[in-house]
Amino acid sequence: xxxxxxxxxxxxxYPNGKPHLGHAYELIASDAIARxxxxxxxxxxxxxxxxxxxxxxxxxxEREGLPVRDLADRNAQAFRDMGTALGASNDDFIxxxxxxxxxxxQAIWAGMQAAGDIYLAxxxxxxxxxxxxxxxxxxxxxxxxxxxxxxxxxPVEWSEVDSYFFRLSKYQDRxxxxxxxxxxxxxxxxxxxxxxxxxxxxxxxxxxxxxxxxWGVPVPGDPRHVMYVWVDALTNYITACGYPDESDPRxxxxxxxxxxxxxxxxxxHAVIWPALLMSAGIPLPQRVFGHGFLTxxxxxxxxxxxxxxxxxxxxxxxxxxxxxxxxxxxxxxxxDGSYSHEAIVGRLNADLANDLxxxxxRSLSMVNKNCAGQVPTRGPLSPEDEAILTQAYGLIGECRTxxxxxxxxxxxxxxxxxxxxTNRYFAAQAPWALKKTDxxxxxxxxxxxxxxxxVIGLLIQPVMPESGAKLLDMLAVPAARRDFAAVxxxxxxxxxxxxxxxxxxxxRYVEPEAGQGD
RNA sequence: GGCAGCGUAGCUCAGCUGGUUAGAGCGCGGCACUCAUAAUGCCGAGGUCGGCGGUUCGAGCCCGCCCGCUGCUACCA
Numbered sequence: 001x002x003x004x005x006x007x008x009x010x011x012x013x014y015p016n017g018k019p020h021l022g023h024a025y026e027l028i029a030s031d032a033i034a035r036x037x038x039x040x041x042x043x044x045x046x047x048x049x050x051x052x053x054x055x056x057x058x059x060x061x062e063r064e065g066l067p068v069r070d071l072a073d074r075n076a077q078a079f080r081d082m083g084t085a086l087g088a089s090n091d092d093f094i095x096x097x098x099x100x101x102x103x104x105x106q107a108i109w110a111g112m113q114a115a116g117d118i119y120l121a122x123x124x125x126x127x128x129x130x131x132x133x134x135x136x137x138x139x140x141x142x143x144x145x146x147x148x149x150x151x152x153x154x155p156v157e158w159s160e161v162d163s164y165f166f167r168l169s170k171y172q173d174r175x176x177x178x179x180x181x182x183x184x185x186x187x188x189x190x191x192x193x194x195x196x197x198x199x200x201x202x203x204x205x206x207x208x209x210x211x212x213x214x215w216g217v218p219v220p221g222d223p224r225h226v227m228y229v230w231v232d233a234l235t236n237y238i239t240a241c242g243y244p245d246e247s248d249p250r251x252x253x254x255x256x257x258x259x260x261x262x263x264x265x266x267x268x269h270a271v272i273w274p275a276l277l278m279s280a281g282i283p284l285p286q287r288v289f290g291h292g293f294l295t296x297x298x299x300x301x302x303x304x305x306x307x308x309x310x311x312x313x314x315x316x317x318x319x320x321x322x323x324x325x326x327x328x329x330x331x332x333x334x335x336d337g338s339y340s341h342e343a344i345v346g347r348l349n350a351d352l353a354n355d356l357x358x359x360x361x362r363s364l365s366m367v368n369k370n371c372a373g374q375v376p377t378r379g380p381l382s383p384e385d386e387a388i389l390t391q392a393y394g395l396i397g398e399c400r401t402x403x404x405x406x407x408x409x410x411x412x413x414x415x416x417x418x419x420x421x422t423n424r425y426f427a428a429q430a431p432w433a434l435k436k437t438d439x440x441x442x443x444x445x446x447x448x449x450x451x452x453x454x455v456i457g458l459l460i461q462p463v464m465p466e467s468g469a470k471l472l473d474m475l476a477v478p479a480a481r482r483d484f485a486a487v488x489x490x491x492x493x494x495x496x497x498x499x500x501x502x503x504x505x506x507x508r509y510v511e512p513e514a515g516q517g518d
Numbered sequence: 519g520g521c522a523g524c525g526u527a528g529c530u531c532a533g534c535u536g537g538u539u540a541g542a543g544c545g546c547g548g549c550a551c552u553c554a555u556a557a558u559g560c561c562g563a564g565g566u567c568g569g570c571g572g573u574u575c576g577a578g579c580c581c582g583c584c585c586g587c588u589g590c591u592a593c594c595a
Contacts, residue, residue, distance in 0.1 A: 193590085194589070430553080506555080
């Protein structure tokens with residue numbers, strides 16, 4: 001990966017159900033990062049997709065009376081549709097049931113095998129059919145008659161099956177060295193600490209195949225087995241780059257700049273994945289970043305609590321851009337966050353409608369009425385004008401710093417700090433009063449405000465692409481001048497340019513009749 | 519149990535290598551303005567910085583103990 005390329009992925013979603021807010025959140029955040037990097041001049045490849053194999057898909061399909069492939073097709077489409085509804089700009093959407101992925105998975109398997117890291121053995125342990133999981137002896141509780149039970153209360157039985165294993169244990173030292181030499185490989189830091197602690201405690205070899213079902217990628221040379229979870233799912237990130245064909249035009253994007261994932265699967269991405277890659281002799285991703293979870297008023301979303309919200313419906317209710325803004329501004333990226341209807345409405349009305357929307361409205365409507373609908377005449381700049389402009393131009397640096405560590409909320413904080421400052425500037429300069437006493441000065445104040453709005457419009461595009469475009473449209477900023485290279489005085493608004501009539505940027509959210517609340 | 523982290527205004531959180539009257543946003547109270555999406559601006563209320571004890575000329579920031587909370591402690595993706 002050259003310095004100018006940026007490859008970002010979300011985790012691939014397991015589509016045995018409909019997409020939920022957690023999926024939406026990860027996609028929105030990744031999309032904002034991808035868009036930021038594109039606008040900042042990078043050659044971006046942004047990937048998302050679905051992980052469609054495994055027993056649960058088979059079971060869900062049975063329950064619904066569908067062929068499993070039909071279920072996969074239907075639900076994968078639901079995830080694609082969610083992306084559309086949220087404005088995701090992914091360059092590809094990978095499905096692990098695709099032919100290209102079979103090739104890639106079998107190729108990496110072969111690579112690991114060639115390295116001597118795969119062997120066949122008995123996978124044994126206490127298995128709970130209901131939980132579909134193995135449990136360590138220490139996790140079990142004993143009931144009457146010596147029967148043993150999983151933490152969930154489900155009965156367990158001793159199970160022994162043939163399985164291929166990956167020599168994960170062999171990579172402990174190399175992994176620790178990786179974490180030591182590249183401190184930002186895992187983020188945020190708290191996740192890094194956990195992983196280091198975990199690996200330091202020793203690694204066991206990993207069961208990577210099953211012969212108890214067939215819905216998966218066949219193991220090369222032993223079609224009784226399908227690959228189990230790890231190899232199949234993680235490999236998607238290189239499948240999309242054309243692996244194993246290194247002459248594929250996409251191969252240049254590997255290694256990925258960052259895998260954006262939920263905090264619950266950090267270990268798989270920060271331990272197993274690099275080990276698989278090391279084994280197969282493939283370069284390692286630059287970074288792995290685990291975001292937090294969203295809760296509804298502090299409670300986990302769950303069907304039984306009835307607080308599961310459909311992200312597509314939310315986008316319709318609040319607007320795609322405002323919804324994106326809310327989650328990216330309200331939740332420090334990497335930490336858990338809570339949301340509620342009240343919190344969303346509060347943010348939308350305060351930050352979007354009142355602060356930014358109204359700033360655009362109050363200034364641009366004055367321009368429209370008093371400056372012949374053109375970019376105002378810029379006279380000599382006062383120290384106050386210079387100060388606010390300097391702050392605005394300085395934002396790109398702050399945003400770059402924040403986004404380099406995926407601190408999206410800090411970038412937005414910085415932008416809104418300037419929005420607030422601009423409202424103060426506008427009130428202090430009182431162009432409505434200057435209209436009578438010093439029209440030329442009024443024009444300069446309006447020009448300065450419009451120029452700040454131009455910069456704001458450019459910088460909000462990653463998070464709110466439509467709204468950013470709308471604001472830039474109102475300022476007649478040409479399409480070719482909408483990347484971050486334009487965040488400078490060099491590309492400032494030119495006095496006399498004709499402007500369209502301003503339109504509301506962010507309407508206030510008003511409760512529908514007989515407020516349903518949330 | 520072990521390891522890691524956290525506990526600062528009603529709420530969500532900032533507080534750099536310890537140093538004058540502990541900060542922001544939201545919420546709340548008052549005032550101003552009327553260009554604007556009943557928007558905005560100004561002022562304010564005011565928290566024993568979880569508790570106790572230390573180190574220090576001086577601690578929210580260092581040390582010890584205690585209380586409370588969270589995460590991790592592998593085969594569910």
